[in-house]
Amino acid sequence: MMQISFLRKINFERIIDAFLPLLAMMAALGVGAVMLLLMGSNPLQAYAAMIEGAFASTNSLADTIVRATPLLMVGLGICISFRGGVLNIGGEGQLVVGAISATVVGLSLPEAPAVMVIFLAMLAGFLAGAVWGGIPGALKAYFNVNEILSTIMMNAIAVQFMNYLLRDPLLDPDQFNAASKIPQTARLAAAFDLPRLVPTRLHLGAGIAVLLAIIVYLFLWRTSIGYRIRAVGLNPDASRYAGIDVKRYMVLSLLLSGAFAGLGGAVQVLGVHHRMFTDGSAMGFTGSAGFNGIVAALFGKLHPIGTIPASFLFGALLVGANKLQRAMQVPSAFVIALNGLVVVFVVSSEIWSRRRSRQRVIAGESHAGEMEDKLVKIPEEVHL
């Protein structure tokens, strides 16, 4: 009898935990409904427009998946870095440098075979992101520089770098001649476009991202390197005593994290925009995917496979919110605010659920092995 009630309790708690991010999203939408009411719109009508805009037709579904792809790419990197106990807030910058590198590769090899160029462009994005993530990683491991601050600063540097390149050396010759000088590069050769899967905007990048999610899962849970990354994240001291070079794995997890975001940037160029452009900030190109990817990963409980549906849902939210904005004629800033609300609620719920699971262990209702998946993520004591 004891045994059964004990199990039931755990299951009930766990079910709550599993649905917590979803509940948090609902709560955020609830607050959004109040905002809509205050602006004089009918929230039910608005959310109907939102759901319709995100799922109703093949086109809108494709839009949602296209929007989810960079979130998944960044989110996979976040899974690695947060599991490794380092916080990569630099997704925006890593997306940007990845996209720039891919664009440069595409522009400088216009005549080469498409498959080769696409591969090289992705590789370039991957490597550029790795550098952009690896620098804060090395600074953290060997010079004790707080990675939250340094990744934020790397974002700013990437944006400056992008603005420079796009306004001068990489500026589209057409824009230059037309004297409008909109800061963007020339369009890449049409041969380099990632193949479309169905006659919509959906491109191969989504498939690549899902494949990568499986690879990241296998990497983190089925290889010794992945095991060590997680061990360092769980307990750096114990890992050190076990003979793991903690610093090296810190660098590696931030480096890989940046690399996936960089690859995401490359895929955005090859699959969606076919060129690089800027509105002066990173957001114009990334659509804040660097930050939203963090939320998607947390939504997916920092599990690469869980991040797939999480990114999809979050992509749906973003696409739907845009459609809502157009249908209801609410200010576009509402979309930004709604996005922010969801981020706040989801991240808060994630932190809360982690606490709950820890308390369950302390209370003896669950054993430590079961919560391994949940525990790490955000290091408790952060050295600023």
Place this chain on the structure above:
Amino acid sequence: MNDELIRTLASILVQSSPLMIAVCGETITERSGVINLSVDGTILLAAMTGFVLGLKTDSLLIGFLAAAIVGALMAFLVAFGSFRLRQNQVAIGFVLTLLGDDLSAFLGQNYTRIPGPVVEHLPIPYLKDIPVIGRIFFDQDLVVYFAIILAVFTWWFLNRTQPGLHLRSVGERPEASFARGINVNRLRYLYSVLGGALIGIAGAAYSLDIKVGWSDGHTRGLGWIALAIVIFGGWSPLRGAFGAILFGATKTLATVLQRTFPEVSVVAFNTIPWLLMIFVLLTVGSEFTARLILYMPKPLRGPLSRALRVSPPMALGKTFGND
């Protein structure tokens, strides 16, 4: 001293005064053991609130007050989430950063790029006539005076008064303070809210004085700079103020250089502050510097170590007490 140089120095002081205020606020917060990472979002939201309310009521005082309240509220959320809800301070702070950014864009959308009230120039009689110093320090407006006095006062408060001693003790050894009969969390609440209010005032100082008006992402990035300067300042208000001025000086220098070398891209100069901040964080925190100092002649080691190495309050970011 020539006129141009004096004017440049005075403008550096003006440019860095909001940063000085924000750094002071965050220093107080962190000295009590709390990390308020929301600085960037807080400054944005406070700048927007201060500007909009200042514009609507046509009262600067209300603008600054509202900004202070916004800052205090954000800091209270961090403290409450950390002490009562037992969440990670850094995570809450980061989420609030994003929220502040988004919310300021949303709420301030109808008030972008319109003229509003501006803090008036207020030279101090007699003092402003002192050669050189008068022009730099006493021919400014209230925000600048406030920033300077605040930095000095905070230093005095932290290091020369009993409440200041209590503040430092809860940030260094909360258990010992508790044993001495100090209510650790109450003090931490107090000083994070106070620090947050100062960060809010810094936001209004931007939108009502230094960078007048409001636009989307008006002060984006400056909060992170402030966080880095707190570390550079070794959690001392005076050194932090010095860091803020140094940062202002680099920015001014960058503009001067830009005018001198127009062929070099603006971007190179815009990147300098960020690279500088990374370099600064790298110098003050790393073991490498400590080892380097060991190679120096003995009499230099002490001063160099004090100048180049800093260490955070021992209980920074650690919550106190059981739930």
